[in-house]
Amino acid sequence: MTARTFWVPVITVGLLALCGGCAHVAAYDRGRLAHPMMTQDLEGPAAQHVLAVHEGATGGGSLAESGCGCN
């Protein structure tokens, strides 16, 4: 798989999802969005580290990750 064949459809679908279908929701109507389970971290640091070591693809997206500890 080349980078182009991978990214072009992904980005296209992403932008379509981003640009379409989203409604403006007023602040007073966001009660359900406010529930902690909508955003709360349910995965501890150990689970995140296990995934990082187990999946060779998990390296991307780690702005401040310090080493994998798997030397």
Place this chain on the structure above:
Amino acid sequence: MQLKRKQSSLWPLSLLLSALVVAAPAMAGSDVEAPDRPSTDHADTQKKPSSKSPSDPNPLADTATESAAVEMAAYDDTDHVTVFTPSIALGVENVNGGSLHANYLVDVVSAASVDIVSTASRRWQEVRHAGSLSGAYKPHDFGVEVGGSVSNEPDYLSWGGHALVTKDFDEKNWSLYLGYGFSRDTIGRCGGLNDGCTPFSVFSRDLLRNSIEGGADFVIDHASLGSISADVVLESGDQSKPYRYVPMFSPEVAPTVAKGASVDWVNQNRNVERPLEQLPLSRRRYAITGRYARRIGTTTLRLEERLYDDSWGLAASSTDMRWVIELGRRFALWPHARFHVQNSVVFWKRAYVSGLGWDLPEYRTGDRELGPLWTVQGGLGVKWYVGHRENPEAWAFTVAGDEMYTAFLDDLYVKQRGAVLGSLGFEGQF
């Protein structure tokens, strides 16, 4: 509004942004209907009184919300690897938009995996210490976060820093963020005749990592949140493992090496030379992640899909799902499922061929995570809220367990691996 991103370094910002959107009318200077209008203190829903309140008898009262969490996790797999990970996290958030978070964990690793056995080495144990500190400030619809982290073990030292900016639009119906991170790893070596560690000044390799992450979080409707983010990571340096020896085969034997060939078979049929792993000296990683969360009655459905590609030819898909079910005000439980599938890097071979006179392939590896595999994971988590009746969620126990099965599709020694991961945590706000 921002869905949770996986990286632990970013969760404080996620929570902060979520809190800002949700409680925006109540927080100082963050009125969503008019972001620049000063806050009306009578609408403040924070537990602690604001020092700005005219009715506050003590104007110097502490307006911050402190939080603390501890967790003990254990991992064990069929490849004889065991890891214990105690961790602690502390945080403080101010009603004016400032926050500070610190994390510290210890990994105690004990391993006698087939890779270790195949080199006639003993079970080894190692301890890793890792800590991070981050601070964020987001008084209105623009916020910044900076942070740093360090990780240390006898043969590996890593430190890094990051900065991130975020901006809300359309009364916080959507927001954009952009971040940059840098880290430097120093890879050393321990063991040998005296079981000691070679000083970094005598032997070490450096690995530099530059990361850029950008994305958008958005409100889809009155019950759904979405987010999409893209990551680019540029790695420079030799990340080959100084302990990983790769068996070589003659051109005649290589085609006969079976998937999952045993240690004994490999040792009987391989060439004499067994060189160290050698990986390319640079790597570019790209990933795009989409997240979706929907509130359905008293349950919450959370989905995540991550697509990955890199310059070594590895492409992958990771799909994660949680369905959080609340049972009254005191309990929540969530089934968890995850599926990961990936191909191999372009230089991956089950059996590498070497010629006469130390004629070796330029790149060679035995790292199973660089080969083709798929992993299916399932588990269950339970949260027990034990706070006061007015605010039971202020204190909580969390118990979670996951079981993982990995199929290695083109490897020596093993074809599969089973693993369990369990954790027990306690957290509170005060």
